[in-house]
Amino acid sequence: MSKRKVKETHMPVGECISQVQMILRERFCHQRLPEKPVGMESQHKHLLELLRRTAVHGESNSVLIVGPRGSGKTMLLNCVLRELLEVKDVNKNVLPVHLNGLLQTDDRIALKEITRQLNLENVVGDKVFGSFAENLAFLLEALKKGDRSSSRPVLFILDEFDLFAHHKNQTLLYNLLDVSQSAQAPVAVIGLTCRLDVLELLEKRVKSRFSHRQIHLLSSLSFIQYLDNVRSQLSLPQDFPDTNFYDEWNDGIKVRHFSSYPQLVDVLQRHYNSSKDFRSLHLLLMLALSRVSASKPAIKPTDLLEASRVCMVDSKANILHGLSILELCLIIAMKHLNDIYEGEPFNFQMVHNEFKKFLQRKSHSIHNFDKPVVIKAFEHLQQLELIKSMDSSTAKIQKEYQLMKLLLDHSQIMEALQKYPQCPTDVKQWAMSAFG
């Protein structure tokens, strides 16, 4: 074994890089569970205790895990489940049922899924038999038959819990929570949601049956911790085959490297300011990782800067850069109209008039376009969703008189003009002048 290890310490760089990319990609994209959830110890303990009691004592429970998107709700739950199933007495004794509000869009589908996952008797292969009503009666009877001490606890995990509250009569939630509050088979109902007001969605009878246990995942991460996170997310695990490469890689992302690059700290601070969640961080690191290659076998601060530039870029900027001069002129005309009429909607005719005025008065470089050409350009802008029609009934009104609104901010227009390659100066001046 040790011999093999010695041999493996001299892996070619290319192989090391592909290893690194595999490990880190799995971490960033496949949401590989960390060894221990960071920054949520008390919540972790609470949930673990709760589920352990269900598994071991057969106590029924219901709990909601609430936190903004990307705050680690699923990660916490999966960590707890992994830890729970490692206990010897437990792993054969619980039946987890995973449901997702986005997949099980109504109770009929949800019931089929539950029955399938529980492998009840009306399941053959992957098919569930019986009508909706029969399935419900079947499941309820099955749960009713069980009792606290003899039947296996069932863990119902409802992802996107708020969407289940929109089902008709909240039948599924009522029944699951009712089972959790009566002497039937032990169940734990675990809801995951990002809505803080989820309890208000529950009908009063359903609400009364819910235990009102909520685990909030609100990260109060400081910037220092955030930097630590970045580092730990990028660092390689101990059992990396090539030790030399492991040392070099991990050295490359040490603190001093970070702090010696004020620009980098700035960028990370900006990311931290905009969101603290892991998902946006993973996106950033993923972009940086993809710039690593055999010829450049380390993550450099410049990579992170570049990645952040890609992350932060305005989504409409690229569209604006691809517009023709005529379309750009139309947008400038709309901007002036917005200024004049204080954001009131406009129609094509007004824009065309504005554009014509500009051509007559100031333009030296722009030709006069025919009206159909201008209409075509206008329609193209509409297809790009840079402008949006205000009234729904499009059939009645002629195209030229449909009321439109501009979906661009002034700053976006000005920025696009600055970066537009070979933009005529008179167009720029027209854009910057106060009134058309």
Place this chain on the structure above:
Amino acid sequence: MVRYFTRLRMRRIYKWGGRPYIFDRKLKSYGFEYLNMSVEGQEAVTTVTPGQYILIEGNDDEYPFVAKLLKFFGDESHKQKKALVQWFLRLSEVPQNKKLLLGRSPHPQEIFYYLGRACDNEINAESILAQCPGCGIIKIYCYPLFLHNFDAETPQWALEVKVESCVPRNMTRQTALLNTRPLNPEASCTNVSGGNTVQLTNKVSPARHKKSLEHEKPSKAPPSQNLPNPDDAGPGSNSGLEKELRNSVCFPCFLIQVTPSTPRHATPSIPSRTVPARQPGNILEEARARLHVSSVPESLPCREQEFQDIYNFVESKVMDGTGGCMYISGVPGTGKTATIHEVIRCLQHASDMDEIPTFRFIEINGMKMTDPHQAYVQILQKLTDQKVTADHAAALLEKRFSNPAPKKETTVLLVDELDLLWTRKQNVMYNLFDWPTRRHARLVVLTIANTMDLPERIMINRVASRLGLTRMSFQPYSFKQLQQIITSRLNKVKAFEEDALQLVSRKVAALSGDARRCLDICRRATEICEHSTSHPSSAGLVRMNHVMEALDEMFSSSYITAIRCASLQEQLFLRAVIAEFRRLGLEEATFQQVFVQHRALSRVEGLQPISVSEGLAVCQRLGACRLLLLEASRLDMLQRVRLNVSQDDVLYALKAVRD
């Protein structure tokens, strides 16, 4: 209501056989010797005479009633044909508690001698379906289960019946399969004679019965051994037959063998666990188990008056054999369902003690069905174990409750979450409340819903009128009551400080009076108490601070914490929203307007301004956790933004952050 029958119904013709042999002057009735039955369009005529065992049309087509014919009589006009019968019960009709009295596991086809007083033994002769079909000779052992003072001293009878094979064509599959199997070698040797004689062969003396009881005890083998199934009816199953013979002598039973078909409905169950559940180890765990809402308390405190009222209502209806409706309202968690279950438990007990006639309890829940019409299906299934479509079930129930049926016990029906049974025509509710008013229905309907004025609000007049004015409302618990409930649940397990309990009950009573909430908070407090010490066994009583923490967790709004934990840009955006609201004087603004403010604010704060896309992402994040209410995101910059928290809360939360 649509009535349809899936099976071909045949019209039977009944004719008196022979001349009236006796005339009763007082009753003005004639006695007859036998009755000829024939099916329309068919030649075959069946004759039934008193003394025979017959099948009588009942609620359930597949399982007609069994009775012994005693006498025929008719009135002067010869139009009405009556018969006097002695009822027998099928095993499925025997109440559970009586089955327990039997002290053994009876064969599913065994029947029992019925001595109850609750049912009329005079029936319409035209409801006779057929002779009890079978071939060969069977032994009927009657077990007088329905004597009121049941004890071992009661004499038992054993009857030997010779029944001719007679399987009527129109019988359904199950009954057509009825065929009797000789029980003992002697009997099987006897020739199948045409006579339908009944003779009393054996009278078991009390002493012998006692002896046989002792006999039975060791041979309490699994039923499959006692009653060999017909598949292995070959010569190899002799030992089983012998044992059965012994049992049949000792323990009277009447066997009608039915080839068991595979059960139509598999019984669902959750797999059982490999390791048994651990029992509570310390005081706090014990307290937690007792405080769990699911644990059934020894008594229901604080609902004595309601309990008594419901008890009296149901008891009187059961005693009189009449029907009625009752409407019970109350906010969730006030013990409505629990009280009714308690009432039924007490009444079941009373009927076990033979203080009141037996009754059946059926429970349906509006929330536990997918469609209001499923109510019929569930009721029928619980009454007769039949599984049919909703329309058919409605027709069958209608028939069951409107026709006079010979043996009928009172049915107590609990309809939980009544408001869910609302349909546009309200026919489900109408039927539920109409059946009790029928003369022969013997149905007591107890309905539960949350609002007091439900009958007035959602029911049309003819439904509300049938529901009647027997109403009861459960008030939310007061703090004293809640305290009493917890104390009685804990039942001398000393886990809570007195003050802590009082705090919980006062807090819950002030908010909702929901007992479930109260119990949940107490349970959480025990957990907090357990975690507050390093070693679980050293944890003491649950104190004030534990309860405070639990209350805080459950009742405090999380918005403020959420705002405090939000990222800097999100907080800035909230401030921009408020600034824009103030500028506009409205509680609504478009994203574009807010974003202008946002940029100005970030300039003031010395932050790098963010792009529009980032701003939208921030806005969407706030919308996802419902700090903001947003329009559909396809409106892009024009989507309107509203706060879902009060402005003061936002400012308070943000101020604390900046300080």
